[in-house]
Amino acid sequence: MDGGDKNIWLIANWKSNKTIAEALDWVSKVGPKVPKRDDLKVVVCPTFSCLSEVKKAVQVGNFPIMVGSQDLSPFEVGAYTGEEAASLLKGLVLISILGHSERRQNFSESDEMVAKKVEQALQNGIIPLVCVQGPDTPVPDGCKLVAYEPVFAIGTGNPDIPENANNVAKVLKEKHGPPAGGLEVLYGGSVTSENIKNFINMPNLCGSLIGNASLDAEEFIKIVGECSKL
């Protein structure tokens, strides 16, 4: 594989999908199929309503799957109706997807708000995964994991060209790399078991944020399988 001994992150972003029963069914199917390998970092990001059940199922099954959230509050605990503070989530999640384009578009999330969320995540030991449109989207200080997700590719069946995603990742790494401490860049947008390899083989990419194709357990198992061969 190109790119040496890099990590491969496979992050399932379920968005606003799955009942608790459906989520547990997915975990029971996918969990036993994920190989225990330090460099293969499989993460599932369910809805808030499923988080604790999914977390429990992963622990009981002793599956090598991390649990993440799709968002968190830019504020600390307090009078913020509807919000989930990082300090309340930290027992449940290791990672949080922040600044997804669907949140920027539908909930008017600004770069400033994303930066506050990153700060909350870091203060509470949660790894922030910041979604960017390209090298010009700000990457807040302390963020080491970024997903390049061009809007045209999200949920459209029209992924970016792997070489282009690789170039964007290269620029992001140059811009936010050492001495700041290095950056791992993922690609997201219409990734499937058919095309995942083309992305993770790129030297500057180390995994993927997967929406639609992560909902189906069999398809996600195939994606994990493609990456396990590398």
Ligand code: PGA
């Ligand atoms: P998609 O979504 O895989 O369905 O294109 C990716 C994402 O929005 O993270």
